[in-house]
Amino acid sequence: MxxxxxxxxxxxxxxxxxxxxxxxxxxxxxxxxxxxxxxxxxxxxxxxxxxxxxxxxxxxxxxxxxxxxxxxxxxxxxxxxxxxxxxxxxxxxxxxxxxxxxxxxxxxxxxxxxxxxxxxxxxQNRYSFSGKIICSECGSTFKRRIHSDGTRKYIAWCCNKHLKQVTECSMLFIRDDDIKTAFVTMMNKLIFGQKFILRPLLDGLRSQNNTESFHKIQELETKIENNVEQSQMLMGLMTKGYLDPALFNKEKNSLAAEDARLRTDKERISHSVNGNLVKVEEVNLLLKFTAKSKMLTAYEDELFENYVERIIAYSRDEIGFELKCGITLRERLVN
The missing domain is CATH 3.90.1750.20 (Putative Large Serine Recombinase; Chain B, Domain 2)
Structure with a gap:
């Protein structure tokens, strides 16, 4: 360095x-x-x-x-x-x-x-919802605020863009307690109906055949290796004076472009395969929890952080929990 x-x-x-x-x-x-x-x-x-x-x-x-x-x-x-x-x-x-x-x-x-x-x-964020509530209207994150209804104070989450410029986003605030109640309701639905929701999802992900993708990755790796060998051979011919510089540069640029395309294809397929494997693991973890858990009676930060990627705010009356396993479950808010 x-x-x-x-x-x-x-x-x-x-x-x-x-x-x-x-x-x-x-x-x-x-x-x-x-x-x-x-x-x-x-x-x-x-x-x-x-x-x-x-x-x-x-x-x-x-x-x-x-x-x-x-x-x-x-x-x-x-x-x-x-x-x-x-x-x-x-x-x-x-x-x-x-x-x-x-x-x-x-x-x-x-x-x-x-x-x-x-x-x-x-x-790290101080609160489990920090940075995880996304406005469906403008795409901004929500900010934690303290509100008052005249008799008592309560916690609310507000769209950042709405706070800065109300004319650019009409999304209203959501109460913290309502989000937590909705999360408990959503988790209890999964606990009660995990056989009808999570089990089919897990079976579907596992049934996706990745064999063809793995073969494609191997083919791309072979082509990348061949490309490297051709580049080395080209360099050797140029060093020995067997190739015209103009032809050398043309062939070198062609091989470089081909190498970039092959590596991009490999990365895209690998990303798809890895994403599927990660989802299988996440569904499996959630399925194991819901299969042995009793109905929840209160909100828990740890459960939210374990299974929820983010929250989509559709309105003051409805939000969606985007789970780490790849599905989004909507819940009505009880105001």
């Missing part, structure tokens, strides 16, 4: 700003106002800034296996499932360990004050 002097100055500035008392959003705003590009040329956000502040590589150290691939070839963040390996003084440092640790302490303290838990450098 080699330090990029221009980008290193930005990293040093970010750490210095935090130590001087600035928050990550303010730092991001300042960088954008001064037209400082991110590494990929985009705009700065508080999340981008926090990612830099939690990256040990800027101290000269490096941690290997922060992510890992499961048996279905899906990439996951490593939260302790696999061993990690720290190599100290791996490369030139940009910030000192003392500054890095001081910034980490500041970030942790701010997180505690805001009620946000920090896990492995990633900020």
């Amino acid at each position: 080699v330090v990029n002097p221009k980008q290193a100055e930005v990293v040093k500035l970010i750490f210095a700003e935090v130590l001087s008392g600035k928050g990550t959003q303010k730092i991001a705003d300042d960088l954008n106002n001064h037209s400082v590009p991110t590494k990929k040329g985009g705009r700065w956000t508080a999340t981008t800034v926090r990612a830099i502040l939690s990256n040990e590589k800027y101290t000269g150290d490096i941690i290997f296996q922060k992510t890992y691939t499961d048996s279905h070839f899906n990439r996951h963040t490593n939260y302790g499932e696999k061993d990690m390996y720290m190599v100290e003084n791996h490369h030139e440092a940009i910030v000192s360990h003392e500054d890095f640790e001081a910034v980490d302490a500041i970030i942790n303290q701010r997180a505690k004050e805001k009620g946000i838990e920090k896990r492995n450098g990633k900020y």
Whole structure:
């Protein structure tokens, strides 16, 4: 790893700003106002800034296996499932360990004050519904708010776009208690009718024949290998002077285009197969839970996080629970 002097100055500035008392959003705003590009040329956000502040590589150290691939070839963040390996003084440092640790302490303290838990450098949502309620009208996420009906306060979730500009989205707020009641109702329907809902879904997913897809992937891999061999042969002929440069470039570009097409096809088919395998596993997990569970009497965060991908808000009277197993179940809200 080699330090990029221009980008290193930005990293040093970010750490210095935090130590001087600035928050990550303010730092991001300042960088954008001064037209400082991110590494990929985009705009700065508080999340981008926090990612830099939690990256040990800027101290000269490096941690290997922060992510890992499961048996279905899906990439996951490593939260302790696999061993990690720290190599100290791996490369030139940009910030000192003392500054890095001081910034980490500041970030942790701010997180505690805001009620946000920090896990492995990633900020988690304080509430199970945070970032998971999607407006069907405009596509925005919902924000948690405290409302009052004149006699008592209650929690509600409101469309972000509606809050900022009511004329651009007419979606009304939804009460937190109504969502939780709907979730309990939905889960109880699955517990009662799992044989008629989840069992057929699992059987259908398992009956999908992936053999043809696996054969297609093998064929594509063979073609990719042949393409590589042809490219090497072409290079050898060019090196020995047997090929005209113009012909060499034409053939090389043709092989490169073919290689890109083959790899895209392979990735598309692999993604489809892996997605099907993941859905089978998710349905199986939900089926096992509903088969042995008694009817729920109260909402539980853990159950929601285990089985729900997100919530679609259709109106104040109806929402849909998009489950991790690939199906969406609608529920009426009891107001």
